[in-house]
Amino acid sequence: MEQQFDTSKIGMWLFLATEVLTFGALFAGFGLMQNKYPQEFVEAHEKLKRWAGSTNTVVLLVSSFTAVMAVLMARTNQAKKCAMYLWLTVGCAGIFMCIKAYEYTSDFEEGLYPAKYYSHVGDLIPGSHGYATFFSFYFMMTGLHGLHVLIGMGLMSWLAIRASRGEFSDKYYTPVDLVALFWHLVDLIWIYLFPLYYLIT
């Protein structure tokens, strides 16, 4: 069992490494385009709601804490508390997605669409591709991140149901541990997304 647990964990870490590279490529593209359109990127980033990004950062950090607590509870044979912490994590993820949905909606109302659908009026450099490029990267990266959050919510709900059935104990808690690892990576990616999109001027 010990060896099985270790092997699963290595597999999970390999997957996380590929996730880092996937998002890394997008970060590289964002960096290069920021280099090309510095003024447009600064102007475009000011259209994002800083309070929403900040709240989401706090929500995700708290959810990371509840995820690690769920692992601790599974490991110490406290099935009910494990399920509770897992549901709390799902709840935090839900808040995150609600704020994100609100942000996307208000962006769309202002015509802040990606690529050729960009239709915002009143930019300082009219006709520049920089604004549309910024929002292409913004929706691509936060969208892919949001997809990870949704997948995490699904996995976490599944585990919470299993935990309340008493399936996890100090003898076997591999799924809880691995999903928590995935969830921390989602948090880690947001830790970089947040300053790059919402804060850097």
Next chain:
Amino acid sequence: MSTHTEHAENPKAETVKYSITLVALLILTAITIGASYINFGSGNVVIALTIATIKGSIVALIFMHLLHDKPVNAVIGVAGFIFLGIFLLFDFLDVGSRTNPQPINLHPMPAVTAPATAGAPAAADTKKE
């Protein structure tokens, strides 16, 4: 089973450790947001990314258990970031070593094609006539 029970010996101590970690992460978030309102010029990017890296390391070491885990997991995780670093380094070296890629390709074109474009309207004119 040793590694399974290793962390679980004292759940209360673990809870305190995780809580302190969360508070530290929230404080660092507040610092990042605060620093972004002050203009350090290009220093802002450096500050934001440094704090993000500190936060990421805390998450990886404590929440993801790398600090007490078998080293092989840390090796895989860090390897991912090292390869990402190599990728980013050469990416930005490439872009940084070009002053402005566009004019090099575009400048000669008007000079070369100038006679052709000058001739083209004339040809079009003659057809119209």
